[in-house]
Amino acid sequence: xxxxxVENLHHAYGDRQALVGVTLDVPQGEIFGVLGPNGGGKTxxxxxxxxxxxxxxGTVRLFGYDQTDxxxxxxxxxxxxxxxxxxxxxxxxxxxxxxxGHLYGLWGKALNRRIQVVIDQLGLxxxxxxxxxxxxxxxxxxxxxxxxxxHQPNLLLLDEPSTGLDPGIRQQFRLHLQYLRExxxxxxxxxxxxxxxxxxxxxxxxxxxxxxVAIGTPAALKEQVGADVVIIxxxxxxxxxxxxxxxxxxxxxxxxxxxxxxxxxxxxFARDVVAAFPQxxxxxxxxxxxxxxxxxxxxxxxxxxxxxxxxRDQA
Amino acid sequence: MTLWRREVIRFIRQRxxxxxxxxxxxxxWLLLGAGLGxxxxxSGAPETTRYFEYLFVGIIVLVLLFTAIFATIxxxxxxxxxxxxxxxxxxxxxxxxxxxxxxxxxxxxLLQGVLFLCLAPVVGVSLSISSTAATIGxxxxxxxxxxxxxxxxxxxxxxxxxxxxxxNLILFxxxxxxxxxxxxxxxxxxxxxxxxxxxxxxxxxxLRRCLYLHDAAGVGEIxxxxxxxxxxxxxxxLTYVGAARTAAS
Numbered sequence: 001x002x003x004x005x006v007e008n009l010h011h012a013y014g015d016r017q018a019l020v021g022v023t024l025d026v027p028q029g030e031i032f033g034v035l036g037p038n039g040g041g042k043t044x045x046x047x048x049x050x051x052x053x054x055x056x057x058g059t060v061r062l063f064g065y066d067q068t069d070x071x072x073x074x075x076x077x078x079x080x081x082x083x084x085x086x087x088x089x090x091x092x093x094x095x096x097x098x099x100x101g102h103l104y105g106l107w108g109k110a111l112n113r114r115i116q117v118v119i120d121q122l123g124l125x126x127x128x129x130x131x132x133x134x135x136x137x138x139x140x141x142x143x144x145x146x147x148x149x150x151h152q153p154n155l156l157l158l159d160e161p162s163t164g165l166d167p168g169i170r171q172q173f174r175l176h177l178q179y180l181r182e183x184x185x186x187x188x189x190x191x192x193x194x195x196x197x198x199x200x201x202x203x204x205x206x207x208x209x210x211x212x213v214a215i216g217t218p219a220a221l222k223e224q225v226g227a228d229v230v231i232i233x234x235x236x237x238x239x240x241x242x243x244x245x246x247x248x249x250x251x252x253x254x255x256x257x258x259x260x261x262x263x264x265x266x267x268x269f270a271r272d273v274v275a276a277f278p279q280x281x282x283x284x285x286x287x288x289x290x291x292x293x294x295x296x297x298x299x300x301x302x303x304x305x306x307x308x309x310x311x312r313d314q315a
Numbered sequence: 316m317t318l319w320r321r322e323v324i325r326f327i328r329q330r331x332x333x334x335x336x337x338x339x340x341x342x343x344w345l346l347l348g349a350g351l352g353x354x355x356x357x358s359g360a361p362e363t364t365r366y367f368e369y370l371f372v373g374i375i376v377l378v379l380l381f382t383a384i385f386a387t388i389x390x391x392x393x394x395x396x397x398x399x400x401x402x403x404x405x406x407x408x409x410x411x412x413x414x415x416x417x418x419x420x421x422x423x424x425l426l427q428g429v430l431f432l433c434l435a436p437v438v439g440v441s442l443s444i445s446s447t448a449a450t451i452g453x454x455x456x457x458x459x460x461x462x463x464x465x466x467x468x469x470x471x472x473x474x475x476x477x478x479x480x481x482x483n484l485i486l487f488x489x490x491x492x493x494x495x496x497x498x499x500x501x502x503x504x505x506x507x508x509x510x511x512x513x514x515x516x517x518x519x520x521x522l523r524r525c526l527y528l529h530d531a532a533g534v535g536e537i538x539x540x541x542x543x544x545x546x547x548x549x550x551x552x553l554t555y556v557g558a559a560r561t562a563a564s
Contacts, residue, residue: 091321103317103402
């Protein structure tokens with residue numbers, strides 16, 4: 001039994017399909033990242049996992065409990081960090097934690113001990129008595145995390161945890177999560193639209209237009225793409241693509257007005273192609289595949305491009 | 316219950332809420348009582364009862380109504396600010412979440428209601444220990460029912476503005492047509508029926524009866540105490556069930 005077992009999950013808001021046939025398992029102690037552009041279905045998946053909504057179709061079992069039949073059992077195991085803050089601004093950080101502890105059946109000395117542990121762990125001891133409305137965004141985020149792990153959940157769910165955090169704090173946040181996994185064996189699922197954030201997850205699932213288009217470790221996913229990726233910028237990319245194809249035999253994908261090709265000997269191709277079309281080419285980039293390349297290969301379109309289309313659909 | 320405690324702490328920290336829930340009805344009472352007192356004698360009440368005194372009970376109910384409304388607006392805010400999400404994913408049943416919220420609102424309303432009750436001697440109502448105890452009991456019951464009614468609406472709302480509209484459209488008329496503002500005797504037949512069907516009429520009657528526990532003639536023609544208590548209790552139960560169901564859906 002895995003902490004998360006999702007089978008053939010479908011969910012729609014009216015006519016708009018938010019999730020289409022998503023199947024995935026997350027084993028104990030894994031940090032799993034759900035990567036996708038905004039509007040790709042991440043938040044819907046998150047809401048279903050956190051028991052806020054029930055899916056139209058399909059089964060979700062958390063720790064062996066069916067999420068629809070036994071939401072109460074499921075909730076005991078969950079720690080949740082929402083994208084939007086869920087703290088009471090008029091209470092102090094410690095009061096927020098105490099209140100949260102009560103909701104999870106923690107009282108008295110046991111609760112005070114846990115509060116002490118989490119505020120020490122997250123470096124909040126000096127600000128614990130301050131009203132939350134007086135804390136900075138980064139500190140509030142830490143209180144959110146403290147709240148979510150206060151009752152030592154087996155599964156920690158985080159929706160876009162690094163939204164609004166500067167890079168230094170983002171790094172700290174990541175270390176906290178890794179520490180939790182090492183220390184308590186907590187299973188962690190986070191959603192993100194930031195490619196870098198997905199890089200350090202044990203496994204990544206890529207969600208686009210409600211479909212899980214790829215799943216695996218970041219390394220394995222990148223290996224599937226091929227050896228090297230060459231990206232060419234040109235004033236007239238379509239015309240250039242035809243001419244390069246005639247000459248070198250490579251097929252291109254056009255992503256965000258750039259030509260993109262996967263090939264085994266990327267450095268040689270880059271040299272040759274610049275020599276062949278010095279006038280037409282503005283720049284050539286060459287590198288090892290990234291998760292963005294994985295996304296492009298799986299969906300046939302660019303990561304930011306699909307986000308733009310989604311936004312247009314919603315508008 | 317932890318939600319109850321939070322509600323009380325929040326209330327104490329927001330002075331403006333404390334003052335407005337108390338001062339608003341006070342101003343209402345003074346203005347209406349003074350303005351209408353000369354030209355209006357509550358029909359059906361004894362000759363000696365002045366309008367000021369008649370309105371006093373109504374104003375206590377208005378205090379409860381306002382406090383209940385303020386408490387339930389905080390539910391709408393909780394949802395907007397995201398606090399409620401954290402509560403909804405906790406292993407706590409919807410019924411007990413609503414109970415916590417309702418008891419929080421009830422406590423605040425009770426505090427303010429009792430504070431207002433201290434003004435009773437000013438209008439010439441003499442309180443004994445038994446009538447005070449009975450009155451406080453009724454205030455608590457009414458506060459619970461009204462908070463639940465507010466919750467029932469608040470759980471469906473996603474903006475405080477919408478809630479204000481509903482409040483003016485539903486809650487305020489319920490108060491006006493409850494015998495708090497003018498007595499049931501002497502109103503047009505249609506109004507009389509509306510007032511008879513209004514559950515708050517019986518709440519106001521119960522409160523009036525308890526306040527004048529030793530002076531049954533002082534209350535005029537209003538429903539009997541047993542009937543009033545029965546209907547008010549029923550109102551509490553129904554609104555609680557209604558609020559819990561709204562929260563669960």
